[in-house]
Each structure stands twice: as structure tokens, then as C-alpha cells.
Amino acid sequence: MERTEPERTEPERTDGTRPAGAKGAPSPPRSPLPSITYTEADAAKMRGVRMMKRTATGALLFVALVFVLATWAEHSGAGAWTGYVAAAAEAGMVGALADWFAVTALFRYPLGLPIPHTAIIPNKKDQLGTTLGSFVGENFLSGEVVRTRLHALSIGGRLGAWLAEPAHADRVTAELSTALRGALTVLRDSDVQAVVGEAITRRANSAEIAPGIGKTLEKVVGDGAHHRAVDLICASAHDWLVLHSDSVMDAVEGGAPGWTPRFVDRKVGERVYRELLRFVTEMRDMPGHPARGAIDRFLTDFASDLQSDTDTRDRVERMKSELLARSEVQDVIASAWGSVRTMIISAAEDDRSELRLRARASLLSLGSRLATDSRLQTKVEGWLEGAAVYVVTTYRAEITSLISDTVASWDAEHTSRKIEAHIGRDLQFIRINGTVVGALAGLLIYTVAHGLGA
Numbered sequence: 001m002e003r004t005e006p007e008r009t010e011p012e013r014t015d016g017t018r019p020a021g022a023k024g025a026p027s028p029p030r031s032p033l034p035s036i037t038y039t040e041a042d043a044a045k046m047r048g049v050r051m052m053k054r055t056a057t058g059a060l061l062f063v064a065l066v067f068v069l070a071t072w073a074e075h076s077g078a079g080a081w082t083g084y085v086a087a088a089a090e091a092g093m094v095g096a097l098a099d100w101f102a103v104t105a106l107f108r109y110p111l112g113l114p115i116p117h118t119a120i121i122p123n124k125k126d127q128l129g130t131t132l133g134s135f136v137g138e139n140f141l142s143g144e145v146v147r148t149r150l151h152a153l154s155i156g157g158r159l160g161a162w163l164a165e166p167a168h169a170d171r172v173t174a175e176l177s178t179a180l181r182g183a184l185t186v187l188r189d190s191d192v193q194a195v196v197g198e199a200i201t202r203r204a205n206s207a208e209i210a211p212g213i214g215k216t217l218e219k220v221v222g223d224g225a226h227h228r229a230v231d232l233i234c235a236s237a238h239d240w241l242v243l244h245s246d247s248v249m250d251a252v253e254g255g256a257p258g259w260t261p262r263f264v265d266r267k268v269g270e271r272v273y274r275e276l277l278r279f280v281t282e283m284r285d286m287p288g289h290p291a292r293g294a295i296d297r298f299l300t301d302f303a304s305d306l307q308s309d310t311d312t313r314d315r316v317e318r319m320k321s322e323l324l325a326r327s328e329v330q331d332v333i334a335s336a337w338g339s340v341r342t343m344i345i346s347a348a349e350d351d352r353s354e355l356r357l358r359a360r361a362s363l364l365s366l367g368s369r370l371a372t373d374s375r376l377q378t379k380v381e382g383w384l385e386g387a388a389v390y391v392v393t394t395y396r397a398e399i400t401s402l403i404s405d406t407v408a409s410w411d412a413e414h415t416s417r418k419i420e421a422h423i424g425r426d427l428q429f430i431r432i433n434g435t436v437v438g439a440l441a442g443l444l445i446y447t448v449a450h451g452l453g454a
Helices: 040-075 081-107 120-139 143-153 155-163 166-186 189-206 210-223 227-243 245-254 262-285 290-308 310-325 327-349 354-372 374-394 396-409 412-453
Strands: none
Touching: 040 081, 040 412, 081 120, 081 412, 120 396, 120 412, 143 155, 143 374, 155 166, 155 354, 155 374, 166 327, 166 354, 189 310, 189 327, 210 290, 210 310, 227 245, 227 262, 227 290, 245 262, 262 290, 290 310, 310 327, 327 354, 354 374, 374 396
């Protein structure tokens, strides 16, 4: 009988997710943080570390050889001085071995033996990252530290002096133009058009327009500004009647009863046309014509009704709502964004456009004021300090977790090798110093002990 292996499932990860493709995986796991890399520069530094290791080991071997020779000489009766040399060499070996153990225990197990509290960096990497994050948060991201440091920089005055330079103002203007073009390019026209259309429609529906129109019309009539419009209408009507006399008379004849003779209809049409032309001509040429006065009174009454008459205001509001609801109007509102967008992009790309010239002038003016106005400097610096303090106090946990999470994502072996490459050379000097100090300490102890014994 063929043996079948049981179905294997991937173990869950520490963050509660399963590897991609595993059964029951709700979603692909988040991409891990990039691990630390061991570069060619690190390798070059590591070669220097190995050279210093050989030097420190050579010092250990040297004192060991001295100890052997001094001990042999002492047993051979070479003299009392051999005891001093042997004691110094012995203490030097002890110091060298102790410091070798201490330095090695930072990065790996000494001699490969899993002695407790050794290989500290590989085993305590995550804890060190958490401690480092907490240290940074407490000592560098406190509100008082950030505020004091920013205040000492006098950013307001420096920024003002920098912006007051025309070349710097040109650079900022160019960068702002690039950012503006980029933002307008990223935005989807359909989304912006929908937002703009909805905002304009909502604003128009929420505001009553009749009183505003009434006040405007009342001012126009009071100033006599509408007389030019009346003059234009009368002149246009006169010219049209002169050019279309036949059409007017034909319209009058066409509306006459069928039982009237044709020549009578013609006479009536000619008479109506002449009277209509005379009326329009008099209105055009006589500023004091009664019809003009009637128009003035009508507009005055209509302006008053727009402001005070409920029925008139309600009719205007209904007309406004019906007009806004029409698809043609909505299309015009939506298409306005396209025109505005094109206009802004063109202005941002043109070095001599009014938009960029005004932006540059504003930056230069702001820079000059910031450079000389202490009150404005204090205000700007207060804004910047407040914003910075808010950011670091609100998001301090996220910032420090970035440090701890990044350290946790590093490979332990690579981390240990990289740290050793950067500080290992100095640590090997500790081994050499331990050899020398140990030898001196051993010589001193041996001398004191011999002196007391004597």
C-alpha cells in the first residue's frame, strides 16, 4: 500500500501572518525592513581590525615568551631580577587574556564555547535596539530639547536673510512651481471635477441670491449704469427693424383675419412697421422718453421685490435650483476645473508669468521682513517650534519604534561584523593596553610584596 505523507503547513510568523501561498493566509505579509549590509568599505576596515588583532596577539605571545624565559632564568640562578621580569610578564599575560575574553565576548563565543553573557551583540541585538530607541526618545525627542535647540538656531532671521537673496527666491519659486505642476498632474480630473461641482452646487443652493441681485440692481439703477444697456438695445432694435422691414410687415399680414382684403393687410402692416420704427427711434434718440422712465420704474420695483417680496424671492430660488440641476450647467461647472488646471500649469511653467512673478515678489518681501522684523521672527520661530514639538511628542513612539524595528530586522551575524569593523580597531588597542597595564601592575605588586617581605 502506497504511503502518503501528511499535508504540511507553514508555521505562523511572529507577526501572526503566514507566508505567501500558505493556506488560510488572510493577506500577503508586509515587506520586511531591509537588513543591514556588509559593504566593501566595511571589509576594508575589517582588514585593519585583523591587523590590530595580530598585533595584540603578538603582544600576548611576547609576554608569554618573556615569562617562559624569565622563569627558566630564575630557576637557573640568573639572579633576583628574573623574578621581577617573570611577575611582570605573568601579569601581562593575565591582562591580555582577560581583555581578549572581554573583547571577543562582545561579538562571539570565546573559543566557540557558549559561555553565559558572551556573544552579547548577536544575542542582545534586539534589546540593544529597543534601548537605543528609548534613549533617543528620552534625550533627543523631548519637547524641551527640540524647542531649546530650534530657538538657539534663530531660524526666522536666517530664513529671512536667505529668502531676501533674489537667487534664492528664484530657486524657491522654481521648486514651488515644480511641486504645483506635480500635484496637478497627480490629481485625477474626474475626482477634482466631482468635488468642485459638488462644492459649487452646494454653496449655490445654500445661499439665497435674490436679495443680493436686488441690491446690485438697485445700485445699478440708482447710478444710471443701465442706461447704456438700454441705449444698446434700442440701437440694435432700430438697426434690426431697418434691415428686416419686410419680415415685420409679413408677420403682421400673416396674423390678419382671412376675410380682410390683401391691400388692407398690407396697409396695416406698413402702418404698424412705421409706428414701431418711430417708437424705437424716439427711444434711441430721446433720453427722457416715457418708455425709458417706465423701464427705470420697472427695474426699481423689481429690485425692491427681489429684496422684500417673498413670492418674487421664492420664484428666483426655484429658477436657480432648476438651472443648477440642468445637465448642461453641471457640465460647465465640471469643465471649469480643466480650464483652471490648464491655466495654472501654463502659468507655473512660464518663468515670466504673473503667477511666478507675484510669487517671487512675495518671497522677496517676506524675506526682507523676516530679516529685519524681530516680532515677525519671533512669531515664525514660535510656529516652527510648536509644530516641531507637536510632531516629536505626538509621534515619538513611532519614531523610536523605527529604530528598534530596524535594528531587529538586521541579521545578527552581519550586525556583529559591521560593528566590529567600525570599533574593533580601538578594542584591539584595549587588549594591547591591558597587556602593558597588566605587566606594570604585576611588576608593582611583586615589588611591593618583595619589599614588605624583606
